[in-house]
Amino acid sequence: MPVSNGTNGAMTPRPKVLIPEKVSPDGLALLSATLEVHERKGLSPEQLLEIIPDYDALIVRSETKVSAQLLNAAKRLKVVARAGVGVDNVDVETATKNGIVVVNSPSGNINAAAEHTIALMMAVARNVSEASASIKAGKWERSRLVGVELKGKTLAIVGLGKVGLTVARIAGGLGMHLIAYDPYANTSLAAAAAVTLLPDLASLLTAADFFTIHTPLIASTKGMISAAELATMKPAARILNVARGGMIDETALLDALSAGTIAGAGLDVFTSEPPGPDSPAARLIAHPKVVATPHLGASTVEAQENVSIDVCEQVLSILSGQLPRSAVNAPLILPEEYRTLQPFVSLVEKMGSLYTQHFASGARRPGGSGNFRTTFDLTYEGSLAGLNTTKPLFAALVKGILAPISSLDGLNVNIVNAELVAKERGILINENRSREDVEEKGYTSFVTLRARTRRTSSVPSSQERGTLSRQQSSAADVRQQQQQEDQVIQGFVSGNLPYISRLGRFSTNISPSGTLLICRNFDSCGRIGFVGSKLGKAGVNINLMTVAPVDAPAAEDGAEAERSSEALMILGVDRPVEDEVVRSLIGEEGVLEASVVTL
């Protein structure tokens, strides 16, 4: 159902969220007040591809393959939320390129996964699965099903992260001796859990009575345990995998179990899920020494509530322009920093847009073209200069510069993909922090955008010659001179609203919103009346007007004196001004240049 936008009662459609898997209703309940929630289980990849263009958010678990093809078709998608930890089913690289935030729930199911690992370890140690099948079949096989105890045995852990460490803590309580291999482990947390860190995987393998994997599936862990590694283990060793399929060679494990060189395995995850009927995984599952579960590590009521609430809150944040708690492909920004940055995001985006619309002519596109190259220097002064990250401001500038001139094809430029977009489009941005005291200016922070356009060759291209000849009637000589000149836009925020305090050589104090007609003219009588009457005849209503003087000491004589006698007339108008009307202002009555910008 559409919702009122709260200002004029107009109805705007609610953003839509698609949930193609079973996600706990506890989180979904948070969404339904403001979003259209569509739970559509059992969709084929083709059906998903067909409907994805309608959605703003997608919430998945491990079953949905969020491929590049799906993400490229998802023109409205702003967020992919993984209700769980592993994002190996999401093409994060393509999401990043497309400016789609990928979030997960890094801690909601840690305990569930760790307890499931312990459950499988005990089940393998005591033949629980086989014994249960045997007794259900009416047998009473006590001597065949003798097990081993965990107490006093060595548990070897690969990947001492959140789940690995939780497993270690529980196993320590069961009297196990703990060793681990993880090149990035937190050594003090390891020591506190009485885990001895070993320098390599090889030493871990030979010492293990129980061997458990808790790493992500990445290039360095794919196929980590193959026949060669299994051959170094004790024949009494038992292997557990509640992390990801693909890290153990399933055929090699099957062979080792059948040959009796490995005593047993507890497996929750498989290379392909669900495993194909004749696959090595299917044969492993059927093996008597294997206890298998269908990827149930996170499947507890509690974990599903946790991850659902976690990701649904993040979906709401992202769709309302806030930052998520745990984005996989966006920089971490503290909430208090984000609050400080937010009004400046709007300011910097408008500064970028103002630059493109007001200063960048055909021959001087953002980033440069032909024989010109523009470099942007973004300088933060005051409290902004002290922030840890200014990534949202960088992204806002890229977006502002590009939006007026580029067909972004629905590309959402944001902190996720701004650097990539800038690189692809040849936009060079330097960010600087000035420690200068800005208190005397009356504001806590200032932002200055300086665009430095330089000729890369002395001979104008034919395109530039064409551009110049078209502009001759609009003071082309002055423009050409300015092509070598730095263009400066300065702004600040007051009462959470953005203001522009300098535009080129002119000092002003305007709120950058709506449509503005900006005229550079000689600062003398009659200009305002002349422009006002032209606009009136064209049916354009003026709703604000300000005159911006030159922001520099007046020169005594010569060309500089002429330039310092200029001013900018900035008019807020109620509709876009036709090109013909703008052209009719230039040249006559001292208007040297005019541009229309929409901010």
Ligand SMILES: NC(=O)c1ccc[n+]([C@@H]2O[C@H](COP(=O)([O-])OP(=O)(O)OC[C@H]3O[C@@H](n4cnc5c(N)ncnc54)[C@H](O)[C@@H]3O)[C@@H](O)[C@H]2O)c1
């Ligand atoms: N079966 C399930 O339902 C289930 C549930 C939760 C988590 N998981 C999976 O469990 C795994 C661990 O999750 P987590 O939350 O503990 O992740 P984590 O990021 O907290 O920990 C992973 C650890 O692996 C280490 N590591 C990375 N590469 C390594 C390598 N080559 N050798 C040794 N160590 C390496 C990292 O340094 C890190 O400490 C993930 O694959 C996750 O998807 C599965």
Ligand SMILES: O=C(O)[C@H](O)COP(=O)(O)O
């Ligand atoms: O990575 C995870 O969080 C687990 O593998 C859980 O996956 P699931 O949400 O599909 O149960």
